[in-house]
Amino acid sequence: MSSADQIRAIRWEEGQLCLLDQRQLPQREIWLKLGDYRAVAEAIRQMVVRGAPAIGIAAAYAMALAASEVSTHADWRARLRRAAEEIKAARPTAVNLAWATDRQLALAQSASTVNQAVAAVLQAAHDLLRDDIADNQRMGRYGAELLPAEGGVLTHCNTGSLATGGYGTALGVIRAGISAGKQLHIYVDETRPWLQGARLTAWELQRDGIPFHLNADSAAAHLMQQRLVHAVIVGADRIAANGDVANKIGTYSLAVLAQYHRIPFYVAAPLSTVDFAMPDGDGIVIEERPVAEVRQCGGHAVAPEGVEVRNPAFDVTPADLITAIITERGVAYPELRAALRALAEGHMQV
Template identity: 90%
Template sequence: MSSADQIRAIRWEEGQLCLLDQRLLPQQETWLKLSDYRAVAVAIRQMVVRGAPAIGITAAYAMALAVREASTHTDWQARLLSAADEIKAARPTAVNLAWATDRQLALAQSVSTAGQAVAALLQAAHDLLRDDIADNQRLGRYGAELLPAEGGILTHCNTGSLATGGYGTALGVIRAGISAGKQLHIYADETRPWLQGARLTAWELQKDGIPFHLHADSAAAYLMQQGLIHAVIVGADRIAANGDTANKIGTYSLAVLAQYHQIPFYVAAPLSTVDFAMPDGGGIVIEERPAAEVQQCAGHVVAPEGVEVRNPAFDVTPASLITAIITERGVARPGFPVALQALAAGHMQA
């Protein structure tokens, strides 16, 4: 069994949600045990857990905790609705957060009693975690077919087991390619300001024994110019119906660079990340995070006191820059509005 099969950031034990605190990796592997949905919402907001699929799974468990608390009251459905609003407000960009929360809310509204809702929502959260891992593995196999037999693959942020239920999206594609015998060398962006590439992706790649180099975000153009990069693969936090993709800040610039250097640019994400109600990327809300994240690096102040900061956590890559979108049901190619709808309808594509 590979270490990818053993890396898990989310688990349920003894009636509590256990989250691996990703803010402390790689120096510390610390688990938080949470039994209150409000604490889970704070954990999402404060980046204890991150990555769209992982946030969705965590939200599902938060709803399970919320209905357990609400079930002792006669107005339990109203209390659960209020909790759902609080959970969805934790972070605005990743669609999986609202998707999983609303799915749990609808399930609670479909049963007759609070007791039934408690059991149903917890089981649904367990199922979502299990299904996410299986979906990622299928997604990985589809994506691996697109990668070259050998060469350099550049990736951004963290899209592995830590960002999902397990295995990963973009990093899952890389894992599947390696497992299929492809000779790949990974180039991992550090991904300022949270350094998810340096802290998390490098940690996962090292555990898996996958050959890689870590590099500064600003080195990507040079690496492409030198012919070291043969494909770029990233994850997604929200994909609009037309294929416009919101992902970690810096993704858009990579797509522009890839097009200039004639390098394929792939997005890997489950279909739950596609927001079919969002016509294009212009309507996606981009989260602005605290200035201190840019003013500091690893807790050390690096900017002049009082400097003003812009800290968008995400950007939107136009669909015209994307070579293909890889999902657990197949690969969508340009003409994304039709291709994504076909995949959602269950029509498999290669």
């Protein structure tokens, strides 16, 4: 592969979690070294690290830091439970955060001694990071088969190495398609208000030498109308059991546009993003972020002072607008509820 193999936003060094501060990209590449689980939770809250899989990995390491911190206390199990609640409270929408934290907590609680718990949760965090990269690469191979041999692919937000342990979900599918020899041109939504497309996806594609154009979110319909877009592929922060998908705000409108223009709309996400306890998307909590994110752009005011703002960070795309969901175990086609359950139970679909 290209330089994507070297793009990593998360690493563990000398007992600390190192995070590439994605708020500073593309102007500066600054790494933060965090040795406290509270600092990791705050980094998740403040968007130092973002993207559902990456948040899950960061949470797993936060639990490793928490386990080490509470290890000198007789009531370490209770303290670790409280730390887990603090970590899970960082952001509400992406299911990977709670999934990884709860998995780490259960692992620690099942250990016979605190030393065993500390070692087990740290190793599990390492394993999650390694497995995420491998899962993304498998997901990419499945998804690449769905992309056209040549043509335009539109994507939204950032779903690459920066949003995962490495390689990417939706962007990983694009990378795999390029590696397979497909002649693809990528259209990158800027993704207001955090501009993850403009700042992060464009940065990754430029480093990889993948041809692309950056466009305003509101240009997507025009690009489709001009027949420049032959597929849309996005990631996910939480997928309900029926296949409804919560993803970055603006995803739902893209799915509606894609259906009108008869363009396939794909979602790429690991099975850990599927919340089988959530029957449908109506129950997904949508995070509302600070009003300044909309009032400003790049730190500069763009709206009248004091204007009222709605700033939902995510929206929910109904399952009936989704052509397929690409996972590390295969591709789920409608009826998505049954297809996702089959994949989770180990029944491959392609």
